Amino acid sequence: MMQDTYGEKLSIAKKLSYGVGHVANDLTASMWFTYLLLYFHSVLGFDNSYAGYVMLLGQVADAISTPFIGYESDKTKRGICNYGRRKSWHLVGTLCVLLSFCFLFIPCITCAHAPVWSRFIYYAPFVIIFQFGWASTQISHLSLIPELTDDASERIWLNSLRYAGTVFANIVVYSIAWVLISMRTATDEAGNMNVTVADGPKFMQLGIIVSGIGLIFTFFFHIGTKEREYSTDLRNAEFSFTRSYVREMKWSDWLRDSQFYQVALIYMFARLTANLTQVYLPMYLTDSLHLRKDYIAIIPLAVYVSSFFSSFLMERADKWIGTKWTLFVGLLITGGACAWMWFPDLNLQVFGVAVLLGSGTSTVSITALSLTGQLIGRNTESGAFVYGVISFFDKLCNGVAVVIVQQFYPCSTLTCCDACSWFYRYVMVFVPGGAVVLTFVVLATIARSNIGDRDQGARVLRPMGERAGLIQNVGSSYGAIDEPVYDRSVRVPGRDDAATLPINSSSLSSSLPGLAYIPGTRGRNIQHDDDWWDPIAKSLPANA
Numbered sequence: 001m002m003q004d005t006y007g008e009k010l011s012i013a014k015k016l017s018y019g020v021g022h023v024a025n026d027l028t029a030s031m032w033f034t035y036l037l038l039y040f041h042s043v044l045g046f047d048n049s050y051a052g053y054v055m056l057l058g059q060v061a062d063a064i065s066t067p068f069i070g071y072e073s074d075k076t077k078r079g080i081c082n083y084g085r086r087k088s089w090h091l092v093g094t095l096c097v098l099l100s101f102c103f104l105f106i107p108c109i110t111c112a113h114a115p116v117w118s119r120f121i122y123y124a125p126f127v128i129i130f131q132f133g134w135a136s137t138q139i140s141h142l143s144l145i146p147e148l149t150d151d152a153s154e155r156i157w158l159n160s161l162r163y164a165g166t167v168f169a170n171i172v173v174y175s176i177a178w179v180l181i182s183m184r185t186a187t188d189e190a191g192n193m194n195v196t197v198a199d200g201p202k203f204m205q206l207g208i209i210v211s212g213i214g215l216i217f218t219f220f221f222h223i224g225t226k227e228r229e230y231s232t233d234l235r236n237a238e239f240s241f242t243r244s245y246v247r248e249m250k251w252s253d254w255l256r257d258s259q260f261y262q263v264a265l266i267y268m269f270a271r272l273t274a275n276l277t278q279v280y281l282p283m284y285l286t287d288s289l290h291l292r293k294d295y296i297a298i299i300p301l302a303v304y305v306s307s308f309f310s311s312f313l314m315e316r317a318d319k320w321i322g323t324k325w326t327l328f329v330g331l332l333i334t335g336g337a338c339a340w341m342w343f344p345d346l347n348l349q350v351f352g353v354a355v356l357l358g359s360g361t362s363t364v365s366i367t368a369l370s371l372t373g374q375l376i377g378r379n380t381e382s383g384a385f386v387y388g389v390i391s392f393f394d395k396l397c398n399g400v401a402v403v404i405v406q407q408f409y410p411c412s413t414l415t416c417c418d419a420c421s422w423f424y425r426y427v428m429v430f431v432p433g434g435a436v437v438l439t440f441v442v443l444a445t446i447a448r449s450n451i452g453d454r455d456q457g458a459r460v461l462r463p464m465g466e467r468a469g470l471i472q473n474v475g476s477s478y479g480a481i482d483e484p485v486y487d488r489s490v491r492v493p494g495r496d497d498a499a500t501l502p503i504n505s506s507s508l509s510s511s512l513p514g515l516a517y518i519p520g521t522r523g524r525n526i527q528h529d530d531d532w533w534d535p536i537a538k539s540l541p542a543n544a
Contacts, residue, residue, distance in 0.1 A: 070388020
């Protein structure tokens, strides 16, 4: 078994290899959120409703997949050919993403001029496979964070590097898009400032390029990230006594935890803010501000350059003012960007908006993920389920929000009318701005709470020093059972009955074969049930 380094600092190489593990997802998500509506509406000729339904289908498929994948990932023991439970799901997800994504930006094969409803059916399977794979990669990658380290600052670093990878991916997409869109081809209409059918091949080339880049980074992740062997058996690892001896949280336990819903709402509104600004920013630039079409790459690029530099300040900000205050500052910055977009004819001021959007949304996204990690704490046995359910709300909310916005589109034709100017400006101000206000409200409800604190039926065991009792496997020391605890039952990893343990060598050995109790503390450090412990404690000799 791999040597456990759960409490140690991770090396730079391990951090970097983990950080690039989501780049393939980020590359494809950048195109999905930024260009999907624009491509289906302006290139393929879908009306606004059908374009919105394509995105809704993807978000619903993603939302349904995430809790299922999280649950199954937690149940998986060793993965494909002992490859690791998280990395196996990551590999399956990446293959689904890369094999389906390119088809979304290629005109319908043999049916390019078919009715819209039939082309919708053609694209639907590719959307579902892509989103299932995306969810599998996302949940498995997120679930690795609590398993790689329990150090709070290390987790902040991993979240920051993960977000830096997201920013890098978006910068790559927008840089390539800028080059491709700026290139004039023989089919381009002279003087045309908007995206048209003639730009279709450019989006196809962009999809193929980002898929290839994503494959390269996925390779580096799987080579450099070593997943710890998962074990629920008390006898399989001395790691069990320092990490697994926490009250196990099953999926039903999470659903009874109020903090679970509070953190889920914060994460959902944070992602709604980031995703909706990304989705409608291109239309805002071309239809509200009437900028050249190459600005649909330039301004998003400015947003993510700002995000890139902001992401590296997260660990320091978290240490200085804490996660909640960092989130509060991020919300203020994002709200300021939304308010700035209320003013018409910004022209080059839009670069200032881009800087605020980038720094604000990156801060909010990173801190929302950090709060999720704090919520999970040491309960990594069900960490993927938590990320899955939280992502379910996130994806479903985003899909529904897009469809609702699309239904209010004021023009009856595919080409934008005069009403587009105010429509997309209102969308950029009130939709993400409203999400910011709701996040403030939920944040206020947890202002005095310690995220992750809950009624622990069995506390984490820590060293007590010389007076600690010892449980020992024959020929293999497991170390001290630390910290006196007064809860009413002990939960043994791998056993659902959470049996209370009799405190004597013979009965303990029969409860857990191969283990022996070493006398020395009268079992004061063993979790017990008062009904049977008190008479046993009184009957033990003083030197037991």
